[in-house]
Amino acid sequence: MGLPTDLFEPKYYANVRRPVEDAETLPPWAYAGKEFYARETERIFNKTWNFVGHAARIPNVGDYTTLDYAGASLILVRDREGRPRAYANSCRHRGAAIAEGSGNCRAFKCPYHHWIYGLDGALTGAPEMEHTPGFTKSDHGLIEVKLELFGQLMFVNFDPNSVSLAQYLGDLPQLLAPYALDELKLVRRTEYEVACNWKVYVENFMDYYHTPTVHQKSLAAGNLSVYHRNPPTAERGKGEYMALYAKHEGSAALLPGAKGFPPMPKLSGRAKDGSTYVCLFPCTLMAQTKDCTWHVEIHPLGPDRIKLAVGGCFHPETIARPDFAETLENYYKRWDISVIEDNEINEIQQKGVSSPLAKAGRVSNFEALSHIHRNWVLDRVIGNKA
Ligand code: FES
Ligand SMILES: [Fe+2]
Structure with a gap:
């Protein structure tokens, strides 16, 4: 129990470095301790975009x-x-x-x-x-x-x-080109304070293992095996990001059965058949589905607290529809419910992981992206990457 004095010795993180099938999460102090957070501030937030x-x-x-x-x-x-x-x-x-x-x-x-x-x-x-x-x-x-x-x-x-933002993004603009992000308009931005570590939030956003459990009564209602039928693809991008593509019917921004808008104009390729979720390291979260996009700002406030802001964007042609205001409520409902469900589970995880008795855990093969994220963090906090 208690923190080792040589906290940043690589030996404490060796299990995170293994291939995902054999890997563990970061040790609890990486999610709850002020020493690890101070090192993240110095080596990550003070250096990246x-x-x-x-x-x-x-x-x-x-x-x-x-x-x-x-x-x-x-x-x-x-x-x-x-x-x-x-x-x-x-x-x-x-x-x-x-x-x-x-x-x-x-x-x-x-x-x-x-x-x-x-x-x-x-x-x-x-x-x-x-x-x-x-x-x-x-x-x-x-x-x-x-x-x-x-x-x-x-x-x-x-x-x-630092490198320019364009260099940092690498090929992310090409990956997201089908969504014409430049043309979309921000329709709403909501803020929350969540009592969790910033990595807890990122890992949750990129983890579809929790969708049928945490969102059992909302996003996954009546559809518990969706990800087993259509396993998403997880990619480490050629830029400082990772991406998840999931093929599905309808829009990922609606609760099952809710009325929505037609797909955005100009969608091409696989964007027409599913959704692309992105984490630009360290904690920029972006979701692109067929009829809209949303993004999550995470502003770290301390080892166990973040300000969260969720912004939703639509195409001007969608906004010009006579039924826009009325149908938009269905999107707000989905975001409001799922964000609260995620906020609550993230606070519950934070509470447990902050216990001095907590230990690192094994992970499922649905968590490849969280694993990539933990290793990206370790490259900077423990390794030598600037
Ligand atoms: S003018 Fe004195 S602190 Fe700003
Ligand atoms: Fe979630």
């Missing part, structure tokens, strides 16, 4: 929102050129947070001594600072964080020397 939502979160010039991501408070704002930008939410004077919540502004005024920053981050006002020798406003703009877009999805990176 982190998903902070659809650009429609800040649709107009001057729209801003704030968020906490792995210990960093950030402002996202649309600048005068219409470009989404990210800044550290920290005044260059004595560090106060300069924005709170969401809104629209022409400039940010620090609540402490009223230094003022433009939407481009430039310091434009600093009362009385003309008497401070050698102080130049142009040296004290907001600290900018790299923000790049995949379609309309915003990603930030805290590492100025």
Whole structure:
């Protein structure tokens, strides 16, 4: 019982490194301990591309929102050129947070001594600072964080020397090309706080072993053996992602028997016959089905807490339908029920895995993707991959 003092020795993770048939999960402290989380923050969240939502979160010039991501408070704002930008939410004077919540502004005024920053981050006002020798406003703009877009999805990176988002994605844009993500509109975004480790959430999203059990009364109602008849394919992508493709009738975004929309225009290839689920490492989750897409932002808040946001997107032709608002309720119902079912089971797992008596477990052959994810994490936390 208790944590070993040499926590990051590879010997504690050897069983995770085995082929999936022989593998175990990560040790419990990797899901519940602050030491492991601190190492993940340093080696993963501070170095990779982190998903902070659809650009429609800040649709107009001057729209801003704030968020906490792995210990960093950030402002996202649309600048005068219409470009989404990210800044550290920290005044260059004595560090106060300069924005709170969401809104629209022409400039940010620090609540402490009223230094003022433009939407481009430039310091434009600093009362009385003309008497401070050698102080130049142009040296004290907001600290900018790299923000790049995949379609309309915003990603930030805290590492100025990181690879570009395009390099990080690899061939993911080609894999998702049939869904024309650029054309889709964000229709709704809902937020939750969930008392679980970020990896607990990712593993659940990419795990179809739990669908007939956790979603027994909703997604899998009357259809318990669906995955045994049509086993999904699991792929490690040629980019920093993994993907699951599942062939099925109808839409994956509806409860069984619910009325929905026709498939999106321009779907081609296997996209017409099923759904593609993606985890862009470390924790960007994307689901693409025939009539819509949805994505999940996971903002790590600590070893055992995340902010979760779920965004649903539809094609403009679907949105233009006269029955859009009415039929949309069926999609909301499916998302609301399944997200709560997943949130609850993830909190239940977190509770058990946080016990000092908990041990690593064996896994089924339905969990190939969770296994890939655990090894991706270990490559960075224990191994030498930057
Ligand atoms: S801390 Fe912002 S103006 Fe002083
Ligand atoms: Fe689920």
